[in-house]
Amino acid sequence: MNQNIHPLNRTAFEFGPFHIYWYGIIIAVGALSGFLLAMREGNRRGLPRDTFIDLALFAVPISIICARAFYVIFEWQYYSQHPSEIIAVWHGGIAIYGALIGAVITAAVFCKVKNLSFWKVADIAAPSILLGQGIGRWGNFMNQEAHGGDTTRQFLEHLHLPAFIINQMYINGAYYIPTFLYESVWDILGVVILLILRRFNLGRGEIFLSYVIWYSIGRCYIEGLRTDSLMLTSHLRISQVLSIVFIIICLIIWIYRRGKGYSKVKYIEQ
Numbered sequence: 075m076n077q078n079i080h081p082l083n084r085t086a087f088e089f090g091p092f093h094i095y096w097y098g099i100i101i102a103v104g105a106l107s108g109f110l111l112a113m114r115e116g117n118r119r120g121l122p123r124d125t126f127i128d129l130a131l132f133a134v135p136i137s138i139i140c141a142r143a144f145y146v147i148f149e150w151q152y153y154s155q156h157p158s159e160i161i162a163v164w165h166g167g168i169a170i171y172g173a174l175i176g177a178v179i180t181a182a183v184f185c186k187v188k189n190l191s192f193w194k195v196a197d198i199a200a201p202s203i204l205l206g207q208g209i210g211r212w213g214n215f216m217n218q219e220a221h222g223g224d225t226t227r228q229f230l231e232h233l234h235l236p237a238f239i240i241n242q243m244y245i246n247g248a249y250y251i252p253t254f255l256y257e258s259v260w261d262i263l264g265v266v267i268l269l270i271l272r273r274f275n276l277g278r279g280e281i282f283l284s285y286v287i288w289y290s291i292g293r294c295y296i297e298g299l300r301t302d303s304l305m306l307t308s309h310l311r312i313s314q315v316l317s318i319v320f321i322i323i324c325l326i327i328w329i330y331r332r333g334k335g336y337s338k339v340k341y342i343e344q
Contacts, residue, residue: 079244084216095164096216104209105134108202115198119342125190126199133180137173138163144172148304148312166217169304170207170293171316174286177203193279197341200285201268207289208261214254215242222251222299253299260292277337283324290317290324 087094112126145167185192214220230240294317303311
Protein backbone atom coordinates (compact mmCIF):
# COMPACT_ATOMS: atom_id res chain seq x y z
CA MET A 75 0.00 0.00 0.00
CA ASN A 76 2.78 2.46 0.92
CA GLN A 77 4.36 2.27 -2.51
CA ASN A 78 1.18 3.82 -3.98
CA ILE A 79 1.48 6.93 -1.84
CA HIS A 80 2.65 9.98 -3.76
CA PRO A 81 3.53 13.34 -2.14
CA LEU A 82 1.62 16.45 -3.08
CA ASN A 83 3.24 18.40 -5.89
CA ARG A 84 5.47 21.17 -4.54
CA THR A 85 4.90 23.14 -7.75
CA ALA A 86 1.65 25.10 -7.94
CA PHE A 87 2.02 26.54 -11.44
CA GLU A 88 4.41 26.34 -14.34
CA PHE A 89 4.93 29.05 -16.93
CA GLY A 90 7.46 27.66 -19.36
CA PRO A 91 10.76 27.48 -17.45
CA PHE A 92 9.28 29.34 -14.45
CA HIS A 93 7.89 27.40 -11.51
CA ILE A 94 5.68 28.87 -8.79
CA TYR A 95 5.98 26.79 -5.61
CA TRP A 96 3.32 26.24 -2.98
CA TYR A 97 5.95 27.08 -0.35
CA GLY A 98 6.19 30.66 -1.58
CA ILE A 99 2.45 31.00 -2.08
CA ILE A 100 1.67 29.83 1.44
CA ILE A 101 4.33 32.07 2.99
CA ALA A 102 2.85 34.99 1.03
CA VAL A 103 -0.69 34.14 2.17
CA GLY A 104 0.50 34.02 5.78
CA ALA A 105 2.26 37.38 5.46
CA LEU A 106 -0.77 38.97 3.76
CA SER A 107 -3.18 37.62 6.39
CA GLY A 108 -1.06 39.01 9.18
CA PHE A 109 -0.68 42.33 7.37
CA LEU A 110 -4.44 42.76 6.95
CA LEU A 111 -5.05 41.93 10.61
CA ALA A 112 -2.42 44.46 11.71
CA MET A 113 -3.84 47.12 9.35
CA ARG A 114 -7.31 46.73 10.81
CA GLU A 115 -6.16 46.92 14.41
CA GLY A 116 -3.75 49.77 13.67
CA ASN A 117 -6.64 51.84 12.33
CA ARG A 118 -8.68 51.07 15.44
CA ARG A 119 -5.80 52.08 17.70
CA GLY A 120 -5.29 55.40 15.95
CA LEU A 121 -2.06 54.78 14.06
CA PRO A 122 -1.56 56.73 10.82
CA ARG A 123 -3.37 54.85 8.07
CA ASP A 124 -0.28 53.90 6.07
CA THR A 125 1.86 52.86 9.06
CA PHE A 126 1.90 49.11 8.36
CA ILE A 127 2.08 49.61 4.61
CA ASP A 128 5.21 51.71 5.02
CA LEU A 129 6.64 49.37 7.64
CA ALA A 130 6.00 46.29 5.50
CA LEU A 131 7.93 47.80 2.58
CA PHE A 132 11.04 47.62 4.76
CA ALA A 133 10.30 44.84 7.23
CA VAL A 134 9.21 42.12 4.77
CA PRO A 135 12.31 42.06 2.53
CA ILE A 136 14.67 42.63 5.46
CA SER A 137 13.03 39.82 7.44
CA ILE A 138 13.30 37.41 4.50
CA ILE A 139 16.97 38.29 4.00
CA CYS A 140 17.70 37.90 7.72
CA ALA A 141 15.77 34.62 7.91
CA ARG A 142 17.70 33.20 4.97
CA ALA A 143 21.05 34.56 6.16
CA PHE A 144 20.47 33.03 9.61
CA TYR A 145 19.80 29.63 8.04
CA VAL A 146 22.68 29.80 5.57
CA ILE A 147 25.20 30.84 8.24
CA PHE A 148 24.44 27.82 10.38
CA GLU A 149 24.38 25.51 7.35
CA TRP A 150 27.49 27.01 5.82
CA GLN A 151 29.19 23.64 5.42
CA TYR A 152 26.57 22.82 2.78
CA TYR A 153 26.13 26.24 1.18
CA SER A 154 29.85 26.87 0.87
CA GLN A 155 29.88 23.90 -1.50
CA HIS A 156 26.62 24.92 -3.24
CA PRO A 157 26.71 28.74 -3.47
CA SER A 158 24.02 28.82 -6.16
CA GLU A 159 21.57 27.49 -3.56
CA ILE A 160 22.08 30.41 -1.17
CA ILE A 161 19.30 32.47 -2.75
CA ALA A 162 17.01 29.51 -3.48
CA VAL A 163 14.52 30.28 -0.71
CA TRP A 164 11.80 28.47 -2.67
CA HIS A 165 13.53 25.22 -1.73
CA GLY A 166 12.89 26.02 1.93
CA GLY A 167 15.41 26.95 4.55
CA ILE A 168 14.44 30.15 6.33
CA ALA A 169 14.80 30.59 10.06
CA ILE A 170 11.89 32.20 11.91
CA TYR A 171 14.14 33.61 14.61
CA GLY A 172 16.27 35.28 11.96
CA ALA A 173 13.12 36.85 10.52
CA LEU A 174 11.95 37.96 13.96
CA ILE A 175 15.26 39.58 14.81
CA GLY A 176 15.30 41.39 11.47
CA ALA A 177 11.69 42.53 11.86
CA VAL A 178 12.19 43.86 15.41
CA ILE A 179 15.29 45.85 14.48
CA THR A 180 13.57 47.24 11.38
CA ALA A 181 10.45 48.18 13.36
CA ALA A 182 12.52 49.87 16.08
CA VAL A 183 14.34 52.02 13.53
CA PHE A 184 11.13 52.72 11.63
CA CYS A 185 9.28 53.85 14.76
CA LYS A 186 12.19 56.05 15.77
CA VAL A 187 12.18 57.79 12.38
CA LYS A 188 8.38 58.11 12.30
CA ASN A 189 8.19 59.21 15.96
CA LEU A 190 5.91 56.32 16.87
CA SER A 191 5.88 54.14 19.98
CA PHE A 192 7.69 50.92 19.15
CA TRP A 193 5.83 49.08 21.89
CA LYS A 194 2.44 50.23 20.61
CA VAL A 195 3.25 49.10 17.08
CA ALA A 196 4.72 45.82 18.37
CA ASP A 197 1.62 45.07 20.47
CA ILE A 198 -0.64 45.61 17.47
CA ALA A 199 1.56 43.49 15.21
CA ALA A 200 2.11 40.57 17.63
CA PRO A 201 -1.00 38.49 16.80
CA SER A 202 -0.43 39.22 13.10
CA ILE A 203 3.13 37.89 13.20
CA LEU A 204 2.01 34.73 14.95
CA LEU A 205 -0.84 34.25 12.45
CA GLY A 206 1.64 34.51 9.59
CA GLN A 207 3.90 31.96 11.26
CA GLY A 208 1.03 29.55 11.85
CA ILE A 209 -0.05 29.69 8.21
CA GLY A 210 3.51 29.67 6.90
CA ARG A 211 4.28 26.32 8.51
CA TRP A 212 2.07 24.71 5.86
CA GLY A 213 4.71 25.71 3.36
CA ASN A 214 7.02 23.34 5.22
CA PHE A 215 4.29 20.71 4.89
CA MET A 216 4.29 21.05 1.12
CA ASN A 217 8.09 20.78 1.07
CA GLN A 218 8.01 17.75 3.39
CA GLU A 219 10.36 19.46 5.84
CA ALA A 220 10.38 20.66 9.46
CA HIS A 221 9.18 17.20 10.52
CA GLY A 222 10.11 15.08 13.50
CA GLY A 223 11.57 11.61 13.78
CA ASP A 224 10.21 8.52 12.08
CA THR A 225 7.01 6.98 13.36
CA THR A 226 4.25 4.65 12.20
CA ARG A 227 1.10 5.20 10.20
CA GLN A 228 -0.85 3.87 13.17
CA PHE A 229 0.52 6.69 15.33
CA LEU A 230 -0.50 9.32 12.78
CA GLU A 231 -3.96 7.80 12.44
CA HIS A 232 -4.26 7.84 16.22
CA LEU A 233 -3.89 11.63 16.02
CA HIS A 234 -7.04 11.65 13.83
CA LEU A 235 -5.20 13.41 11.02
CA PRO A 236 -6.76 13.58 7.55
CA ALA A 237 -5.29 11.22 4.98
CA PHE A 238 -3.59 13.95 2.94
CA ILE A 239 -1.44 14.93 5.95
CA ILE A 240 -0.61 11.33 6.79
CA ASN A 241 0.35 10.59 3.20
CA GLN A 242 2.50 13.72 2.97
CA MET A 243 4.38 12.56 6.05
CA TYR A 244 5.47 9.44 4.16
CA ILE A 245 8.95 10.46 3.04
CA ASN A 246 11.57 8.21 1.47
CA GLY A 247 9.98 5.02 2.72
CA ALA A 248 9.06 6.07 6.26
CA TYR A 249 6.42 8.04 8.13
CA TYR A 250 7.48 11.07 10.17
CA ILE A 251 6.04 13.08 13.06
CA PRO A 252 4.28 16.22 11.70
CA THR A 253 6.02 18.78 13.88
CA PHE A 254 5.12 21.46 11.33
CA LEU A 255 1.50 20.82 12.34
CA TYR A 256 2.28 20.95 16.05
CA GLU A 257 3.82 24.37 15.63
CA SER A 258 1.05 25.63 13.37
CA VAL A 259 -1.60 24.63 15.92
CA TRP A 260 0.45 26.18 18.75
CA ASP A 261 0.75 29.43 16.79
CA ILE A 262 -2.94 29.67 15.90
CA LEU A 263 -3.86 28.95 19.52
CA GLY A 264 -1.45 31.72 20.48
CA VAL A 265 -3.23 34.14 18.15
CA VAL A 266 -6.51 33.43 19.94
CA ILE A 267 -4.86 33.94 23.34
CA LEU A 268 -3.26 37.23 22.29
CA LEU A 269 -6.58 38.52 20.97
CA ILE A 270 -8.18 37.63 24.30
CA LEU A 271 -5.35 39.34 26.20
CA ARG A 272 -6.15 42.55 24.35
CA ARG A 273 -9.44 42.66 26.23
CA PHE A 274 -7.58 42.58 29.54
CA ASN A 275 -5.95 45.88 28.54
CA LEU A 276 -2.39 44.98 29.51
CA GLY A 277 0.36 47.55 29.78
CA ARG A 278 1.91 48.76 26.57
CA GLY A 279 4.45 46.24 25.29
CA GLU A 280 3.10 43.30 27.26
CA ILE A 281 1.14 41.73 24.41
CA PHE A 282 4.27 41.65 22.27
CA LEU A 283 6.29 40.21 25.16
CA SER A 284 3.54 37.62 25.67
CA TYR A 285 3.83 36.68 22.00
CA VAL A 286 7.56 36.11 22.19
CA ILE A 287 7.23 34.08 25.41
CA TRP A 288 4.35 31.97 24.06
CA TYR A 289 6.05 31.22 20.78
CA SER A 290 9.40 30.48 22.42
CA ILE A 291 7.88 28.00 24.88
CA GLY A 292 6.24 26.03 22.08
CA ARG A 293 9.25 26.25 19.79
CA CYS A 294 11.62 25.06 22.51
CA TYR A 295 9.61 21.87 23.00
CA ILE A 296 8.76 21.20 19.35
CA GLU A 297 12.34 21.81 18.23
CA GLY A 298 13.40 18.90 20.41
CA LEU A 299 11.24 16.60 18.26
CA ARG A 300 12.65 17.74 14.92
CA THR A 301 15.37 16.01 12.94
CA ASP A 302 16.51 19.01 10.86
CA SER A 303 17.47 21.46 13.59
CA LEU A 304 20.20 24.02 13.10
CA MET A 305 22.85 23.10 15.65
CA LEU A 306 25.00 25.42 17.74
CA THR A 307 27.11 22.50 18.93
CA SER A 308 26.73 18.75 18.52
CA HIS A 309 24.22 18.76 21.40
CA LEU A 310 22.73 22.27 21.45
CA ARG A 311 19.96 23.22 19.04
CA ILE A 312 20.09 26.90 18.11
CA SER A 313 16.33 27.45 18.28
CA GLN A 314 16.08 25.91 21.74
CA VAL A 315 18.91 28.08 23.04
CA LEU A 316 17.36 31.20 21.51
CA SER A 317 13.94 30.28 22.88
CA ILE A 318 15.27 30.12 26.42
CA VAL A 319 17.27 33.33 25.97
CA PHE A 320 14.25 35.20 24.58
CA ILE A 321 11.98 33.99 27.38
CA ILE A 322 14.44 35.25 30.00
CA ILE A 323 14.97 38.57 28.21
CA CYS A 324 11.23 39.15 27.86
CA LEU A 325 10.57 38.41 31.52
CA ILE A 326 13.36 40.82 32.53
CA ILE A 327 11.95 43.54 30.25
CA TRP A 328 8.44 42.91 31.58
CA ILE A 329 9.55 43.24 35.20
CA TYR A 330 11.71 46.28 34.41
CA ARG A 331 8.94 48.13 32.58
CA ARG A 332 6.46 47.41 35.37
CA GLY A 333 8.97 48.59 37.96
CA LYS A 334 9.52 51.83 36.06
CA GLY A 335 5.79 52.40 35.67
CA TYR A 336 5.76 52.11 31.88
CA SER A 337 2.91 49.61 32.10
CA LYS A 338 0.60 52.38 33.32
CA VAL A 339 0.08 53.24 29.66
CA LYS A 340 -2.42 50.58 28.60
CA TYR A 341 -2.96 48.84 25.29
CA ILE A 342 -6.36 50.48 24.89
CA GLU A 343 -5.72 54.09 25.66
CA GLN A 344 -8.67 56.14 26.88
